[in-house]
Amino acid sequence: MSGMRPGADGRVAGPSGGVAAERAPGYRVWAVPGLPEVREGDDLAKLIVAAEPGLADGDVLLVTSKIVSKAEGRIVAADSREDAIDAETVRVVARRGALRIVENRQGLVMAAAGVDASNTPAGTVLLLPEDPDASARAIRDGVRDALNVEVGVVVTDTFGRPWRSGLTDVAIGAAGVRVLDDLRGGVDAYGNPLSATVVATADELAAAGDLVKGKAAGLPVAVVRGLAHVVDAHADGEGARALVRGAADDMFRLGTSEAVREAVTQRRTVREFTDEPVDPGAVRRAVAAALTAPAPHHTTPWRFVLLESEASRVRLLDAMRDAWVADLRADGKSEESIAKRVRRGEVLRRAPCLVVPCLVMDGSHTYGDTRRDAAEREMFVVAMGAGVQNFLVALAGERLGSAWVSSTMFCRDVVRDVLGIPPEWDPMGAVAVGRAAVAPAERAERGLEGFVEVR
Known part of the structure; x- marks a missing residue:
């Protein structure tokens, strides 16, 4: 578009001065020169x-968060920037060496919690505005009072993005x-329905402003003109908080190594399930994870029986209940006591899917003496536990709850008979699988004292 220039209304004028592509959309963006160094207590609206x-x-003001922080006194003395990051951090998302991606007090996921040690006196750091949306509203209201015009305001900050190199400005506050x-519910130019298209308009505006503000040019404010349709005096709502994806919808809530640790430490036993069917593919993916567990002699000692039909689950659980009742009666338990115990064991019946992990000793060694043969079996049992743990953790990764119950180990012949599995398959409990009806209770962190001995 060499030789063309934007008009005052944002449209593009040709070399002759006539308006080219009269109906073509366009906008103009420019940086605001002449702003003084901002200090605590300054009225940003008046300065702008x-x-x-x-x-x-219809103009949109794009205001760098740094000057908002300075005006609001978010400069703090800090001997260590790391200490300031700690104070602003709610949750660590990922850590690689000294770099931390965290969720900060404003709910933003970003590097170093937004703590900035540049363009501020030595020994101090800049924190992000306490409430960037409120900051944007104050600037918008101040401009309205001064000029009697209705503008939009976006408070911007610089972010990296997953899967993309480089930095760009995004919206952290808006008014x-x-x-x-x-755009969901609409159609594209070919009539295809739009089912997932939600455009982050405020982020696009922030990035446009960054092109003219720069990172070191001393131009902290830019103006976009020609996009009046995005300005709405009643559009405050949640402000830029609406851009922050909630935890339930965040498929990438943790970094890779953090996700692995979280999956292991946050796995919980679930005893109440919804009626929602379980995706068979998710269970099979969890079984595939189980098969990566360590095992002796390069063996594969795991087999998993998947009870996906209600009929198969009821048939097995009825037979196991009858065997349990017979054992309790043989122990001399009263009928009332037996009924209570059976009721406590109903967790398996409440799950929409059951999995019976089985141990096989294929590839095991036989030594001919009790001590070594017992140790050989113990090695395989330990491998079985590792496989089941992999299975449970992988289920958690699929957002499925589970409960590993030992009951099949007390009536193995009954289980083999009902399920029609080979006599050499050794049932090692049963795993109830389903969507958790309620969030599992938090578990207190266990210290290492009493669990570790150093020699």
Whole structure:
């Protein structure tokens, strides 16, 4: 478009001065020069209006968070930037050496919690605004009062992005701007339905402003003109908080190594399940994870029987209940005591899927003496436990709850008979699988004292 220039209304004018592509959409973006060094207590709206008195209805102001932080006194003394990051961090998402990606107090997931040690006196750091949406509203209201114009305001900060190299500005605060443009329910130019398209308009505006503000040019404010349709005086709502993906919808909530540790430590036994069917593919993926567990002699001592039909589950559980009742009666338990015990064991009946892990001793060695043969079996049993743990953790990764119950080990012949499995398959409990009806209770962190001996 050499030789063309944007008009005041944002459209593009040709070399002759006529308006080219009269109906083609366009906009203009420019940095605001002449802003002084911002100090605590400064009225940003007044500073911006003084530097850019020609603001008009429908303009969008893009304000770098750094000057908002300075005006709001978010400069703190800090001997260590790491200590300041610790204080602003709610949750560590990923850590690689000194670099930390964290969720900060504003709910933003970003490097170093937004703590910035640049462009601030030595021995101090800049924190992000306490409430960036409120900061944006204050600037918007101040401009309205001064010029009687309706503008949108986006407070911006610099982010990296997953899967993409480089940095860009995004919106961390907004007022008077529709931050998301939800196109779901519409159709594209070919008539295809749009089912997942939600445009992050505020982030696109922030990135446009970054092109003219730069990172070191001393131009912390930019103006976008020509996109009045994104400005709405009643669009505050959640502000830029609406751009933050909630935990339930965040498929990448943790970094890789963090996710592995979280999966292991946060796995919980679930005893109440919803009626939602279990995806058979998810269970099979969990079995595949189980098969990666360590095992002796390069063997594969695991077999998994999947009871996916209600009929198969009821048949097995009825037979196991009858065997258990017979054992309890043989122990001399009263009928009342037996009924209570049976009721406590109903967790398997409440699950929409059951899995019976079985141990096989294929490839095991026979030594001919009791001590070594017992140790050989113990090696295989340990491998079985490792496989089941892999299975349970992988289920948790599929957002499925589980409970590993030992009951099949007390009536192995009954289980083999009902399931029609070979006599050399040794049932090692049963795993109830399903969607958790309620979130499992938090578990207190266990210290290492009493569990570790160092020699």
